[in-house]
Structures are given as structure tokens and as C-alpha cells.
Amino acid sequence: MAEEEIEHLKKLIAEKDKEIEKLKGATNIQKDFLTHVDENHVNDLPKKSKLSNPEISRYSRQLILPEIGIKGQVLLSNTSILIVGAGGLGCPAAIYLAAAGVGCLGLVDYDEVELSNLHRQILHSESKVNVKKCVSAAQACTELNSFVKCVPYHLQLNSSNALKIISQYDIVLDATDNVATRYLLNDACILAGKPLVSGSALRFEGQLTVYNYKGGPCYRCLYPKPPPPETVTNCSDGGVLGVIPGIIGSLQALEAIKIATGNECSYNQKLLMYDGLEGTFRTIRLRGRQSTCPICSDNPTITQLIDYEQFCGARASDKDKSVTVLNREDRLSAADYKSLLDKDHPHILVDVRQPVEVDICKLPTNSINIPLNDLHKSSSVNQLSSMINSMSEETTDQVPVICVCRRGNDSQLAVQKIKETLKHDNVAIQDIIGGLTSWAKTVDPEFPTY
Numbered sequence: 001m002a003e004e005e006i007e008h009l010k011k012l013i014a015e016k017d018k019e020i021e022k023l024k025g026a027t028n029i030q031k032d033f034l035t036h037v038d039e040n041h042v043n044d045l046p047k048k049s050k051l052s053n054p055e056i057s058r059y060s061r062q063l064i065l066p067e068i069g070i071k072g073q074v075l076l077s078n079t080s081i082l083i084v085g086a087g088g089l090g091c092p093a094a095i096y097l098a099a100a101g102v103g104c105l106g107l108v109d110y111d112e113v114e115l116s117n118l119h120r121q122i123l124h125s126e127s128k129v130n131v132k133k134c135v136s137a138a139q140a141c142t143e144l145n146s147f148v149k150c151v152p153y154h155l156q157l158n159s160s161n162a163l164k165i166i167s168q169y170d171i172v173l174d175a176t177d178n179v180a181t182r183y184l185l186n187d188a189c190i191l192a193g194k195p196l197v198s199g200s201a202l203r204f205e206g207q208l209t210v211y212n213y214k215g216g217p218c219y220r221c222l223y224p225k226p227p228p229p230e231t232v233t234n235c236s237d238g239g240v241l242g243v244i245p246g247i248i249g250s251l252q253a254l255e256a257i258k259i260a261t262g263n264e265c266s267y268n269q270k271l272l273m274y275d276g277l278e279g280t281f282r283t284i285r286l287r288g289r290q291s292t293c294p295i296c297s298d299n300p301t302i303t304q305l306i307d308y309e310q311f312c313g314a315r316a317s318d319k320d321k322s323v324t325v326l327n328r329e330d331r332l333s334a335a336d337y338k339s340l341l342d343k344d345h346p347h348i349l350v351d352v353r354q355p356v357e358v359d360i361c362k363l364p365t366n367s368i369n370i371p372l373n374d375l376h377k378s379s380s381v382n383q384l385s386s387m388i389n390s391m392s393e394e395t396t397d398q399v400p401v402i403c404v405c406r407r408g409n410d411s412q413l414a415v416q417k418i419k420e421t422l423k424h425d426n427v428a429i430q431d432i433i434g435g436l437t438s439w440a441k442t443v444d445p446e447f448p449t450y
């Protein structure tokens, strides 16, 4: 081997060694980074009275704004902000707050990064898939601005830990995605006396408001009762364009900065509604603090945190939950369905997802697409009936009608609906347990999941 070649190989080995060391470092960061609830990481931070020269240079472009100035920047660097949720809203909010120079940024999230997060949860990158979101976000913020103390909490905020954490911070951002956590955060912020900057985003729309600030209303003043769980849509089912939480999360950061620097907050008792498709921002005035509010009125009936999952009848996470509505004999496993296909067994497959989902992927056989909410329509009933009629002419056996959906929840409701609306005796209506997700897991690993 020529000497040159040996030198080249040595270089390559040295580079790889460096990479290995870097990766080892990253794993250490992850371990060191995680925080225990009982530890107070915020109140022991020394308060600043002036800025260092590097801070003056770094923040110069916002320092020269008269609304900020040295005074505002010092205030900001003495402010601690807790962001609950390091997802679509939490990522842009966190990075702008870190860039702007808040003193301490707490980041709460129990979840790990998934590939389907990357289109909008912009602090996480491909190398962070499966890494804890709070750690990934804290690393990104620290990398951008090492003046900011980032405190990641890998936990689900709940009634037993919320007050301990929230009471350490000055301002709280709700960047979560479920109703139970919204009520929890509201109540905890009232009890701890903290302003709550709340955001939400779905599809092409976003909303923003600030609760519990300077005598303004709280979430319960406006929504005393939680919505029925079945009316709540999450990003996973409804979809969301990444820019929308990008915009709303950035506005959450802006409102927090205004509060921290002593500027007027724009969304106290006001709701911003952004329609990204129309390109419109609308602000509506909300009703004020309610004298009957169970938590923020002068005579509250709620004086400590309650069980919010029970109160809302829904879990404090939007993770897919599977429900079992049908008896086992009314259901087929994905593997059972595969063997039915292999045997060319005549049947009718009804895909009850939305057409846009059918475009993403569908089972490798003929199917008809009738979305769950259209099953009751007479056109759907007629279509299904005539298919069953023509199949029953060729057999004396029951005609199998098999419903499928993404995860095996809607397909069970579809079976129930079809049973109610169809007037046939000679049909056997079933669904596929776990839907296409189970098909991908147990039958065809090449099948796309979304």
C-alpha cells in the first residue's frame, strides 16, 4: 500500500474517532440534561442588574428599540419562562425566547421525537428521532444561546407535579394539544398566580390568547365545561401545515417577551384567530373574568388541582387510543384478513377513511371508499345494498362485508352503522382489528404508516 494511501486511511480513522467522541458526548448531555421535579433550577439563578459586553453586542438590534432598551433586556434576562409541550408550538416559541435572551427556559414534554413531527417541530432534526423532545429542544436552544439556562423536564405535567414546577417560573406558555392539560395549566396558573400564554393550531388555522393576566379572564371563565371528547380533533387526525404552529408559537413568544419587558400585552381578554388559507388575522374581544368562575373568582370552589382526565373524560395526551366497541366475533385480525385475501374469498371491503387518506395508501385489493360520516346517506346504503344483492345471487353463504380504517376505531363504528342501516339478513359485517396500522405492523412491513 502506498504511503499516501496509509496517511489517508489514518486521517479517516482519526475523523471517525472524533465522531464517536462527539456521539458519546451527546449521550452524556442527554443524561445530564434531565431534571427532577423537586429540584428548583430557577430561583437560584442570580438576578442581573446590567448586561455584559457580549450580551450588548448579541442583543444590539433589539436593544435599540425604545420599547426594549437596556432596561427591557435586563428584565428579560431575569425572567423565567416555562413552555409546556416541545412540539409544533413549543419549538418556535422556545427558539425565539432563547434567541431573545430570556434568563431561564423550562421545557416540559413526556414524548420522544417521531419522523412525522419534523415537518413542524423544527428544533428536532433527523438525528433526534426517538430522542426526548424536551432534551432535543433544550439542546437546540442552548446551542443558539448559551446565556440562556434551559431546563428540560421529561414528564407528563399532571396534578401532582404542575404546581411544583410552575411556581418556579414567571410566565407559562401552553403549547400542548389536549383539553385536559389546558384545564390543568389554567388552574395551576391561577393557583400559582402566573400569566398563561395559550396557543393552538390545527389544519390551516391558529388561535392565541393570554389568560390570568392583569384581572383578565381565565380559560374556565370562557369555557366552564370541557367539550365532548368526540368533538376534539388532533393534528394526527385533522392534519396541520407546519407554518401555522410556527406563526402561533412565534406570537406566543412575542406576547411573553412583551409581558417580561413591561410592554402592554395584546391578547389579554382578546382572542386572535388566524386563518392561514384565507390569509386573515381577526381579533375578537372576549368576556371578562366571571364572578361565578369556579377557580379565579373571589369565592372559588376549586382550591386545588383536580383529576383533569376525569373532568374532561379524555386523556391528557393526544396519543392514539384504541377503543373496543365490537365483540371479538365481529372482528378480524389483519392476519386473518390476509389469509382471506390469499384464498380469494369473495367479500366487500369498505374503507371508511377520508378520500385524502385513501390516496396515501390502501389495501392491495378492490375496495369501496365510504367515509364513516357518509355511511348513513341513502346513496351509500344503496351502493352497498346493490353490491350485496349481486353477490348473494352467486352464493347461499353470508356475504362478508369488512370495514377498515387507519387504526381500527372508526371501522368498529362503521360496523355498527352498517348494521343499523342495512336491511339484509345474509351479510356478516366485521372490521379489521387495528386497521391499516396493524396491517403494516403484522402483515406488510413495507406498507406506509401515517
Ligand SMILES: Nc1ncnc2c1ncn2[C@@H]1O[C@H](COP(=O)(O)OP(=O)(O)OP(=O)(O)O)[C@@H](O)[C@H]1O
Residues within 6 Å of the ligand: 084, 085, 086, 087, 088, 089, 108, 109, 110, 111, 116, 117, 121, 133, 155, 156, 157, 158, 175, 176, 177, 178, 181, 234, 235, 236, 316, 317, 318
Ligand atoms: N400534559 C402534558 N405534559 C407534557 N407534555 C405534554 C402534555 N400534553 C401534551 N404534551 C406535549 O405537547 C406537545 C404538543 O405538540 P404537538 O401536538 O405538535 O405534537 P404531537 O403530539 O407530537 O403531534 P402528533 O399529533 O402529530 O403526534 C407534544 O409533544 C406532547 O407530548
Ligand SMILES: [Zn+2]
Residues within 6 Å of the ligand: 217, 218, 219, 220, 221, 222, 289, 290, 293, 294, 295, 296, 297
Ligand atoms: Zn376564571
